Amino acid sequence: MDNQQIKGAGLKVTRPRAKVLSVLQGSRRRHLSAEDVYKELLINGEDVGLATVYRVLTQFEEAGLVCRRHFETGQSVFEINRGEHHDHLVCIRCNRVVEFADALIEERQRAIAAQHGFRIEDHALVIYGVCAGCAKE
Amino acid sequence: MDNQQIKGAGLKVTRPRAKVLSVLQGSRRRHLSAEDVYKELLINGEDVGLATVYRVLTQFEEAGLVCRRHFETGQSVFEINRGEHHDHLVCIRCNRVVEFADALIEERQRAIAAQHGFRIEDHALVIYGVCAGCAKE
DNA sequence: AACAAGATGCGAAAGCTTCCCACTCGTTCG
DNA sequence: CGAACGAGTGGGAAGCTTTCGCATCTTGTT
Incomplete structure (x- = not known):
């Protein structure tokens, strides 16, 4: 409940x-x-x-x-919050949001942070683009 | 000039x-x-x-x-703008900003956008963490 | 040097978010 | 079960960043 x-x-x-x-x-x-x-x-x-x-x-x-x-x-x-981390694709025309997760990107982020001496707290990856529906119009 | x-x-x-x-x-x-x-x-x-x-x-x-x-x-x-795309690591304690670029991440982003039918316009990856200097304190 | 288009500065206003405070509600303990 | 206290609420005022409107001033051109 x-x-x-x-x-x-x-x-x-x-x-x-x-x-x-x-x-x-x-x-x-x-x-x-x-x-x-x-x-x-x-x-x-x-x-x-x-x-x-x-x-x-x-x-x-x-x-x-x-x-x-x-x-x-x-x-x-x-x-x-469903517990599983994910990032976002946002359509700049209609504001539609698509979620995705990519292990490889996460992996690289950890490597990069470590390389610069940072302890990661959080991160935000947002890709802005035009979705298939909006591209047609 | x-x-x-x-x-x-x-x-x-x-x-x-x-x-x-x-x-x-x-x-x-x-x-x-x-x-x-x-x-x-x-x-x-x-x-x-x-x-x-x-x-x-x-x-x-x-x-x-x-x-x-x-x-x-x-x-x-x-x-x-120096022309070269890059992303950012931001220290949440001191606001220090470190820039980085990673070809592998860029590559994956393109693949993910394509897979969802998005044409990328822009993207923003920011990793928030604690930098080495601040971690010590 | 004069002119038209474009820039500026100031204050006002917008949009999102937080603060303040008197009033109300949820929880705990008798 | 009910009283008492501390936590939570609503509404409006206020805060912050950013933008707008407009009278005035500059730039680049003729």
């Missing part, structure tokens, strides 16, 4: 938190901005504040429940 | 533009935010507006003279 995840993060199980989590889990799109989540909640008749959505998303991020991504759209997007 | 680069971009050679370019070229740090450039100009006694710095940097970016990078610091940073 969702609530266990919230409890596990040391957070009280409140209505806003449960609802934010369920929006993230139930949405067809995997990547939602805070605004997206907020609007979805309003549509569902929930009476939450945008500030709360931001707060909750930040707490979820700290708890490892969600990941925050910074694509070049000017706003952060959030997705539930 | 610098002015040729500005002219080549189809821009008038004005004092602010020449100065912004020279700050970018003369700075020891390779990655500067708009604010950094602005402050540097003020220190040098130049009377420019911050809006102009932003405008000029954007024009330089469009002209291919500089590249804009979006690290996760909340503000964009700019560096002069």
